[in-house]
Amino acid sequence: MLTVPQTPSQMISGTGNVIKTFVxxxxxxxxxxxxxxxxKVREYRSILKIQTVNFSLMSEEDQDALIEGFKSFLNGLSFPIxxxxKNLPHQLDNYLRGLENTQGDLADVMHDHAHFVRQLASKRALVKRNFYIIIPADATITRNQAEALVNAQTQLKLRSEELLRQLERLGLSGRRLNDKEIIELYQQCLLSEEARQFPMSDNLVNGANNLMGSAREQTPFNPGTYSLEELNEEAAREEEQQGKKGKKGRKREKKAKQKVPDFVSVPELIAPSSIEVFPWYVRIAGEMGHEFVRTLAFVNYPRSVxxxxxxxxxxxxxxxxxFSIHISPLSPQQVTARLGKKATEFRGSILASQRQGRxxxxxxxxxxxxxxxxREKLARGDERIFTMSLFVQVRARTRRELSERNNRLISAIRSLDFRALPAHWQHHAGLLSCLPDGDNQLGRARLFGTGSxxxxYPFTGSDISMDTGVMFGIHPNGSLIILNPFNSQELENANMVVFAKSGAGKSFFLKTVACRLLPTSNVYVIDPEAEYNNLCNQVNGQYVRLSSESLQLNPFDLYSAAERPGQTEQEEQDDEGNFFREKLLNLVSLLELLLSDSGILTQKEKAFLYRCLTxxxxxxxxxxDSATHHRTPPNMQEFxxxxxxxxxxxxxxGVGEDTFGLSERLERYLHLFPARTRIILDNRFVDFNIRELNDTLKPIGLFLITEFLWTKMRQAREGMMDRNTIILIDEAWLLMQFPQGAKFLAEFARRIRKYGGGLWCTTQNSxxxxxxxxxRTILAMAxxxxxxxxxxxxxxxxxxxFRLSRGQRNFLLAARRGEGLFATKNWTPMEVVASPKEAEMANTTLQASTAHANNIEDSIEQLEYLANGHASQKNGRRPPNGQTVVQGSLTPIDQSRRD
Known part of the structure; x- marks a missing residue:
């Protein structure tokens, strides 16, 4: 009977052995x-996380400038890096779970959106890319680990700051990882699937090297309160006591000691249960199962790239x-002799051929x-020599999946005339070389000059997605762009501006994103063209129609602020007094907008209006006095x-005679203002329709609504409400036409962040x-x-x-409906897509709604076409004119882009 021979392997199991060998x-x-x-000597590393730029959208001149800057960055290196x-799968579990758990009248829309995202994820791999630079500190020999750590911290701080300054010149930004992020990165490198499903918690990190205690009790002892000097003195006393003991006494003491287990340490938090080394891969076993890991090493490079x-x-x-790139600079003395020897060999070969008559x-x-x-450039100092190694590490849950993924990567590499070979029998060394240790165990290094x-240059692409938020769109490479506008740690504020020509899809984009935000936020829309009526009806919102017959709002309204915890009576009175003064000034601005011919009143006219308002x-x-603010406010007729x-x-x-004729100008507008405000903002979605206002009254209506919402937002903050607010002003340039309206809107953009809100402005008249x-102020605040x-x-x-490059300029001119460049810090292409129900809600015409009825099927067909790298033959569909489809990149989906 024939038996299959067992695959040779080396099994490394047990926490201690795995830690000793791999962690x-x-x-x-x-x-x-x-x-x-x-x-015995420890080494120390600093890890930078880098925010990249979109290299492919740059013009050739900008790309050349970036490469020249990267040359300067490399020439400035005096230490290896x-x-x-890391290409990680996008974590959609929490996002989809939140959508599917939505209750109430928005449940159908959120469930439809969740189904749509699952359809996208089933046809394309949604990838999130993280870029890191690992910086080493020089190894020092010292017995005092505390002193070595302090020296390394100082050196790494200087090196990290210098590298960040150099990267800023390239248009890149970055930051250092903290202790928890470092541990999470190592966990991702060793057990990627477990790191995705069970991320490292703060409680686990804090429990390392500490005794576990009861959460009900307060721990009176905190070892972190000891200073470095006290720790050094304690170590010196222990060494002195050990020196006083004789050699025999120390041996007897060592024998008498019992082996006592240590506390839970950091390596034990991230160590797999076992690692098995095979000739063709490494199998890493953890709590959730096992993963197969294979490393490819670049061995051959073309003559020119x-x-x-x-x-x-x-x-x-x-x-x-x-992808792991190890870069180590060499001094000219280290390579001059080598280059001289190679030059002699080539020169001798040429002379030998000439002597033989060939x-x-x-x-x-x-x-x-x-x-x-x-050699000449090295002598002048224009060029340096580096040893560089490039490794690609592939992971999979099964051997078949590993083989398929490996073959696809090798095909992509060979298509560029490069050659990468699997590190057979050395995949364990490849695993170590791809950890953030800054240690090249696999070797396979090649010599390169600065130019080559x-x-x-690796910092390409621009992934701006967050772990939480709502989907804004998709990236051309297939990943989702998920953002939380109110994440203060990632974004300075929630303000946004949208610039597009008519019909480009800006209204559709805002409708879909606003609908996705409704479960957690209030959305107030100022709608000049009645485009949001359908959406308002679908989400059971509140519809407010302002017309030339009535503006529905009493601009003299006040509110009584709720008492905030810890606020003194004097502070409360000061806040109320400041609000009342601001209210008077806003009313002056409104009257200036209403009564002036050119948008500006003289100082005497403003003083008269202020006196009359008081x-x-x-x-x-x-x-x-804040005690009087609860009384019934006046109205425009009384004024x-x-x-x-x-x-x-x-x-x-006693206000004096109106010598300016202001009352005569105001009289014709009195019918617009009701004695009392006729609406109550008690809905999460409010649509202010100003379509029926003529061109003269539209700026008045916009100003009135914005000031009314400002008052309500202040009231919400005073009441400590937990829902954020989005103020959406469609075609904001209508209000910007008037100086006072523009000033008021700019002030709104500067201060709305303090009240838990965001200002979203769109315009087609840039x-x-x-x-x-x-x-420009509104733009700077966005x-x-x-x-x-x-x-x-x-x-x-x-x-x-926006200081766009030529490539970005051409992209905007050739963009299809729904495509554009989105930016928080760096520009990235984005395509607006939506589920069928979202498309139906966001569209305003019957023709557009009918066109979107089968969008999900068309989207999936185009995804299949892009994934296969060839045109779908169904119904004779072909790629759009002038569009090149490259295998491995996702061309934006042409769906759900009605303005």
């Missing part, structure tokens, strides 16, 4: 990783793929010229009576918006920016304002 991390002290390589790139060639491999649509090999002459040119090393409130018994009283011979109010100082398709007549002002 180098011993401790995370603040932002420093303390490593042990089996020697490791660049680690284009800068940024690594982008095509990094952006491959495959999760669970890591023509010299052209490759030898070219190689000799390259070496001589490199700069073509390895008297109007006093007539109702309302003063600066008109007081303002025109002196002209009618009534001197009771020149008018950007041509004012207030418009953390999120979305540029959609632009017209040739407005593209230049957009390019100047």
């Amino acid at each position: 180098r991390l011993r401790e995370a002290a603040g932002d420093v990783a303390c490593l042990s390589f089996g020697r 490791q660049i680690l790139i 284009y800068p940024g060639w690594l982008d095509a491999i990094i952006q491959v649509d495959e999760p669970h793929v890591d 023509s010299a090999d052209p490759t030898d002459a070219i190689a000799l010229n390259d070496i001589e040119a490199l 090393a700069a073509t390895f 008297k109007t409130y006093e007539n109702r018994g309302i003063t600066m 008109f009576v007081i303002m025109s009283s002196a002209s009618r011979g009534d001197q009771r109010f 020149d008018d918006f950007l041509g004012t100082e207030e418009g 953390t999120m920016k979305f540029l959609m398709k632009q017209d040739s007549s407005t593209i230049e002002s957009v390019v100047r304002t």
Whole structure:
């Protein structure tokens, strides 16, 4: 009987053996990783997380400038570094779970959106990419580990700050990882699936190297309160006591000691249960099962490559793929002799061919010229030599999946004329080389000059997605862009501006995102074209129609603030007094917008209006005293009576005669303002429709609504409400046309963050918006920016304002409906997509609704077409004209893009 021979392998099991062999991390002290390589001397690392830029959207000039900057970055290195790139699957579990748990009238929409996202994830791998730089500290020999740690912290701080400064010159940003993030990164590198499903908690990290205690009891002892000097003194006393004992006494004491287990340590938190080394892969076993890991090493490189060639491999649509680049600078003295020897060999080969009467090999002459040119640049200091190693680590849950993923990566690599071989019998060394240890165990290094090393530029792509939030769109590489506008740790504020020509899809984008935010936020829309009526009806929102017959709002309304915890009576009175003064100034701005011909009143006219406003409130018994603010507020009719009283011979109010004719101008607008506000904001979605206002009254209506919402937001903050608020102003340039309206909106953008809100403005007239100082202020206050398709007549002002490259400019001119450039810090392409129900809610015409009825089927067909790298033959569909489809990249889905 024939038997299959057992696969040779080396089984490393047990926590102690795995830690000793594979886990180098011993401790995370603040932002420093303390490593042990089996020697008594510890080594220390600092890890930077880098925010990248979109290299592919840059013009050739910008790409060349970036590569030149990367050359300067490499020439400035005096120590080795490791660049680690991790392609991780997008964590959609929490996002989908939150959607599916939605209750109430929004449940159907959220469930439909969750089903749509699952459809996308089933056809494309949704990948999130993280970029890291590992910086080592110089190894020092000392018995005092505390002193070594302090020295390493100082050195790593200086090196990290210098590298971050160099990266800022390239347009990149970054930050150092803290202790918990360092531990999480190691957990991802060893057990990626467990790290995804069971992320490291703060309680586990705090429990390392500490005794477990009861949560009901207070721990009186805190070892962190001891200073470094006290720890050093304690160590010196112990060494002195050990020195006083004789050699025999120490031996007797050692024999008498019993082996006592230690506390739970950091390595035990991240160590797998076993690691089995096979010739073709490494199998890592953990709590959730096992993973197969294989390492590919780049061994052959072509004669010439284009800068940024690594982008095509990094952006491959495959999760669970890591890239590790080890870069070590060499001094000229280390390579001069080697280069001289190679030059002598090539020169001798050429001379031998000439003596034998044969023509010299052209490759030898070219190689000799390259070496001589490199030696000359080294002598001048224009070039440096580096040893570089590039490894690709592939993970999978099964051997078949590992083989398929490995073959796809090798095909992508060979298509660029590179060659990468599996590290057979050395995959355990490959695993160590791809950990964030900064230690190249696999070798396979090659010599590169600065010019050739700069073509390895790895910081490409721009993943701006967050772990929580709502889906804004999809990235061309297939990943989702999920953002939480109110995440203050990632974003400075929740403000956003959208610039697009008419019909580009900006309204559709805002409708879909606003609908996804409704379960957790209030959305108030100022709608100049009645485009949000359908959405308002679908989500059972509140519809407010402002017309030329009535503006529905009493601009004189006040509110009585709720008492905040810990607020003194004096502080409460000060807040109320400040609000009342601000209310008076806002009313002056409103009247200036209403009564002036050019949008500006003189100072005397403003003083007269302010005096009349004060008297109007006093007539109702309302003063600066907060105790009077609960009384019934006046209205515009009462204000008109007081303002025109002196002209009618009534001197009771003492405001003086209206010599400016303001009361005559106001009289024709009195019918617009009701005696009492006719609406109550008691809905999460409120649509203010100003379509029926004529062009003269639209700025008045916008100003009134915005000021009314501002008052309500202040009231919500005073009442400590936990729901955030989005104020959406469609076509904000209508209000920007008037100086006072523009100033008020700019002030709104500056201060709304303090009240838990965000201002979203859209405009199709970018020149008018950007041509004012207030418009530029609103833009500067907006953390999120979305540029959609632009017209040739407005593209230049957009390019100047946002400092776009030629490639980004061409992208905006050629963008299809729903496509654009989105930015929080860096620009990234984004496509707006929606589920069928969301598309039905966001569309305003029957034709658009009918077009979106089968969008989900069309989207899946196009995803299949993109995934297979060839056109779908069904119904004779072909790629859009002028569009190139590249295998491994996701062309945006042409769906759900009605403005």
